[in-house]
Amino acid sequence: MNIRKMSLIALFIALSVIGAAIKIPAIIGSIALDVFPAILAGAFFGAVPGAIVGGFGHMVSALIGGMPLGPLHFIVAISMALLIYIFAKLFQHGKRTLAYIVFVLGNTFIAPLPFIFILDIAFYIALVPSLFVGSLLNVLIAWLMIPRLVTVFQGAYQRGEAKG
Template identity: 40%
Template sequence: MRVSTLKQIILTALVAAICVIGSFIKIPGFMATAALDSAPALISVAFLPPLYSGFASGIGHLATALTSGFPSGPFHLLIAFEMMLITYIFNVLHRSGYNMLKWIFFIIGNGVLAALPFYYLISPAFFIGAVPNLVIASVINAVLAAMALPIIEKVFLEGKVSKI
């Protein structure tokens, strides 16, 4: 195993652990499990490749589901995959320089598109009930990440921490 790969795995584990900590900070809502589990994964786009930051985000959602009692049962595996995909695309947009588009994508993707399968899998009422809470949670996670991301990037640009 290369040293840089080992660093990526260790940093991914650390980010996933911070996502798990964020999963304990719930955002109250009627029909959805929402927490501050995405913000650390969004911040990790400054130093992790897309797949690794996506993986940390998926772990964060599974921790949120676990600490909420798995209210949607096995569907949480689907949600974790969606979170991984959304964070992966967010990272790609970040690396491509689409600074405003990445935030819009995250909020719409995490707040609306991720809930869309449940319109058909559970019910339209579940979808309509879940979306407002998911959008609010997505905005809160995005705002926290948007405040911290420039600071983390500056640390890497100044060379205080070696980039992977």
């Protein structure tokens, strides 16, 4: 991986940090705007860079929020990375609407499934509405920004070498 790629990934992780600092109160904890930079990175640069931004972005958001789930945030970061990876693969194959829907449903209902076994079903049920609102909000922001930024990032990250 070259310096330009690492710089672009770091830029989107920094955007996740900024988004993580913007908290909206929710039923459990708060909703952060830390995911939309990962969605943008997945759309512009591909599945692996998007997944890296998604995983690191969640960990930074959790650190800013005081790590309320402790080491369980590693499970969330892995699930976030996987969801962004799937989103980017669908997006790259022209299934953009499906990519957004899969991300929202996956982040709302599938990603928190391990917490049924680790904590209990009540935690899962209480978490789902907040995750739905947060996922939807992050996806809407990304959906609005992608068409406006595509010309900025077009060709910035192709075939392993960024144009410069």
